[in-house]
Amino acid sequence: MKVNIDVFISYSSSEFNNVNAIKNILEKNNISCWMAPHSIPVGCSYANEIPAAIRNCGMFLLMLSSSSQKSQWVQKEVSLALSYGKTVLPFMLENCELTESFNFYLTDVQRYNAYESQSEVLKELIARISRQPTQRIDVKNDSIVIGNQQTVTKADDILLNNEDRDINALGAWLSKKEPFDVDRILAGILTKIRREYQNNPNAQFIKSWLEQHYVDSFKLETFLYTLFKIGIYSNNAAEIDIQVAVIYIHSGERVYTKQARKYLERAVAILSKSPSYDDLKFKKIVYAKWLLAVTYKQERNYGYASDICEELINFINDENKIFEVPFVDALLLPQRELAVINKERVLFDYLMVQTDEIRYNVKELFHTQRRMLEFYILNNDFEKAQKLLPNLLDSFSKCGNHIDAIYQIALYQNLFEYYIYIGEKEKSQHYYKLAYDSAKRNFWKGKQQKLDDIKTIYE
Numbered sequence: 001m002k003v004n005i006d007v008f009i010s011y012s013s014s015e016f017n018n019v020n021a022i023k024n025i026l027e028k029n030n031i032s033c034w035m036a037p038h039s040i041p042v043g044c045s046y047a048n049e050i051p052a053a054i055r056n057c058g059m060f061l062l063m064l065s066s067s068s069q070k071s072q073w074v075q076k077e078v079s080l081a082l083s084y085g086k087t088v089l090p091f092m093l094e095n096c097e098l099t100e101s102f103n104f105y106l107t108d109v110q111r112y113n114a115y116e117s118q119s120e121v122l123k124e125l126i127a128r129i130s131r132q133p134t135q136r137i138d139v140k141n142d143s144i145v146i147g148n149q150q151t152v153t154k155a156d157d158i159l160l161n162n163e164d165r166d167i168n169a170l171g172a173w174l175s176k177k178e179p180f181d182v183d184r185i186l187a188g189i190l191t192k193i194r195r196e197y198q199n200n201p202n203a204q205f206i207k208s209w210l211e212q213h214y215v216d217s218f219k220l221e222t223f224l225y226t227l228f229k230i231g232i233y234s235n236n237a238a239e240i241d242i243q244v245a246v247i248y249i250h251s252g253e254r255v256y257t258k259q260a261r262k263y264l265e266r267a268v269a270i271l272s273k274s275p276s277y278d279d280l281k282f283k284k285i286v287y288a289k290w291l292l293a294v295t296y297k298q299e300r301n302y303g304y305a306s307d308i309c310e311e312l313i314n315f316i317n318d319e320n321k322i323f324e325v326p327f328v329d330a331l332l333l334p335q336r337e338l339a340v341i342n343k344e345r346v347l348f349d350y351l352m353v354q355t356d357e358i359r360y361n362v363k364e365l366f367h368t369q370r371r372m373l374e375f376y377i378l379n380n381d382f383e384k385a386q387k388l389l390p391n392l393l394d395s396f397s398k399c400g401n402h403i404d405a406i407y408q409i410a411l412y413q414n415l416f417e418y419y420i421y422i423g424e425k426e427k428s429q430h431y432y433k434l435a436y437d438s439a440k441r442n443f444w445k446g447k448q449q450k451l452d453d454i455k456t457i458y459e
Contacts, residue, residue: 004032004056004057005032005033005034005053005056005057005058006026006031006032006033006057006058006059006129006130007026007031007032007033007034007057007058007059007060007061007129008033008034008035008053008054008057008059008060008061008077008081008086009023009033009034009035009061009063010060010061010062010063010068010073010074010077010078010081011035011063011068011074012063012065012067012068012070012071012074012307012311013071013292013296013304013307013308013311014067014307014308014311015063015065015067015068015093016265017265017269018093019035019063019093020035022063022091022122023035025122025126026125026126026129029126029130030130031126031129031130033061034053034057036049036050036304037258037261037296037299037301037304038258039053045300046299046300046301046303046304050073050077050080051080054077054080054081054084054086055084057086058087058129059086059087059088059089059129060077060078060081060086060087060088060089061089061091061125062074062078062088062089062090062091063091063093064090064091064092064093064094064096064098064102064111065092065093065094065096066094066096067311068093069096069098069099069101069102070307070310070311071307072303072306072307073303073304073307075101076303078102078105079105082105088105088106088109089110089112089125089128089129090106090109090110090111090112091111091112091114091121091125092111092112092113092114092115093114093115094115095113095115112124112125166218166222166225166226167226167229167230169217169218170218170223170226170227170230171230173216173218174232182227182232182234183234183235183236185215186234186236186237186239186240187236189213189215189220189236189240190236190239190240190243192213193206193209193210193240193243193244193247194243196209197247200443201247201250201442201443201444202251202443203247203248203250203251203253203256203443205443206244206247207248207256207259210244224237224240224241224266228266228269228270231273233270233271233273233274233275234270235270235271235274235281237270238266238267238270238271238274238284238288239267241263241264241266241267241270242263242264242267242284242287242288242291244260244263245260245261245263245264245267245288245291246260246291248260248263249291249294249295249298250406250442250444250447251443251444251445251446252298252439252444252445252446252447252448252449252450253445253446254298254299254446257295257298257299258295260291260295261292261295264288264289264291264292264295265292267284267288268285268288268289268292271284271285271288272285282319285315286312286315286316289308289311289312289315290308290309290312292308293305293306293308293309293312296308362395362398362399363399363402363403365395366392366395366396366398366399366403366407367407369388369391369392369395370392370396370407370410370411370414372388372392373385373388373389373392373414373418374414376388377414377417377418377421380421382418382421382422385418389418392411396411405438405442406442406444406447408438409435409438409439409444409447412431412432412434412435412438413431413432413435413451413454415427415428415431416428416429416431416432416435416454417454419431432451432455435451436448436451439451
C-alpha cells in the first residue's frame with residue numbers, strides 16, 4: 001500500500017489550537033501530517049476524504065482527552081484506523097479516565113502522557129514516527145532539537161523573519177502610543193467595516209477592502225495578527241474578527257468559509273485570554289463558537305458542527321456557575337443548532353418548554369420558533385407546522401426591522417418549502433421570490449445558489 005502521509009491526526013475540534021501547535025512541531029521535523037479541516041480541499045466531502053487519508057497514512061495519532069472521547073467523529077476515525085491495521089499512537093492531552101469503548105480500542109497500546117511533560121513526550125513521539133533514536137532529540141530553551149541542530153521552536157513561538165520585523169516595528173510604534181489609542185483605532189476600523197458592508201454587502205468587496213487598508217504603515221491583517229502574537233488582546237480586535245467572519249459566512253460561498261473559521265478561532269483566543277473576563281465576553285465567546293459550528297454546517301460537515309455545539313453546551317454550563325447567564329442569552333444558540341442538525345425531537349420538546357421563558361424577548365422567540373418550523377418541515381410534520389405558523393409570523397412582525405436580512409431570507413425559504421409541500425403553489429412562489437430577491441440584493445451568491453438548488457429539487 002502506498003503511504004502518502006506520515007501521520008493522520010484525530011482530535012476534538014475544541015482543542016484545535018493546542019493540536020495545531022503540535023502538528024506544526026511535527027511538520028517542522030519533516031513529519032507530514034493530515035489534519036481536518038485544513039487538509040480537506042474546498043468543496044470535498046469529509047466522509048470521502050477522511051477514510052482515504054486514514055487508509056493512506058503511516059500512523060494514526062489520537063489526541064486523547066475527555067472531549068475527544070465524546071466526539072462521534074473521533075470514535076469513527078479510531079475504529080476505521082484499527083480496521084485498516086494502522087498503528088495507533090494515543091497522545092494523552094490530559095489525565096482523563098478512558099471510556100469503555102476507548103479502553104477496549106487501546107488495550108495493550110503504549111500511551112504518550114503529554115499532560116506530564118509535553119516537551120519530553122514530543123521527543124519520544126518524533127523519534128517513534130521518524131524512526132530516529134530518542135537520545136538524539138533534546139529540548140532546549142523551549143525548542144525541539146535533533147542532534148546538534150535546532151529544527152523548530154514550540155509552535156506558539158514560531159516566528160519567521162518577516163514576523164520578527166513586524167513585531168519589532170509594531171513594538172516601536174506602540175511605544176509612542178497611549179494604551180487607549182489602539183482600541184480607539186480598532187473601534188474606528190470596526191465602524192468602517194460595518195459602514196462599507198452596509199453600502200456594499202459583498203464579501204469579495206470587503207476582502208479587497210481589508211487587503212488594501214492600512215494602520216499607519218502596517219497592512220491591517222498584519223497589524224491584527226501581530227497584536228495577537230505579542231499578547232495584546234483587544235476586545236475591538238476580536239469584534240473585527242467576528243464581524244468579518246459573519247460577512248464571509250453570510251456570503252454562503254465555500255471559498256470564504258474556511259477564512260471565516262480562522263477569524264473566529266482568533267476571536268475566541270483573544271476573548272479567552274483577555275485580562276478582564278466578564279459575562280459579556282463569555283457571551284461573545286459563545287456566539288463565536290456557535291458561528292464556528294455554522295461554518296462546518298455550511299460545508300455539510302454535520303459531525304464537527306454537532307461536536308462543537310455539544311462542547312459549547314458543556315462550556316456554557318460550566319461558565320454559568322460563575323456568571324449565571326440566562327438560558328435565553330446563551331444555551332439557545334447551540335440547542336437550536338443541534339436540534340436541526342440531528343433532527344432530535346427531545347431537544348425540540350425542550351425548546352418548546354423554554355418558549356415560556358423567552359416570550360418577552362421577541363427576537364429570541366422568533367429565532368426559536370423559526371427553528372421549530374424548520375424542524376417540523378424536515379420531519380414532514382405539517383400539522384404542527386401549521387399550528388406554529390401564526391405565532392411565528394406574529395413574533396416576526398413584532399421584531400420589525402431588528403431581524404438581520406439573512407434570517408429573514410431563512411424564514412422566507414422555510415415558508416417556501418412549507419407551502420410547496422402542502423401544495424399552495426402561489427404562496428410558495430411568493431416567498432421564494434422574497435428570499436431570492438433579498439439574497440440577490442445583498443450579493444449573497446451562495447444563498448442564491450442554494451435557493452436555486454432547492455427550487456430545482458421541488459420542481
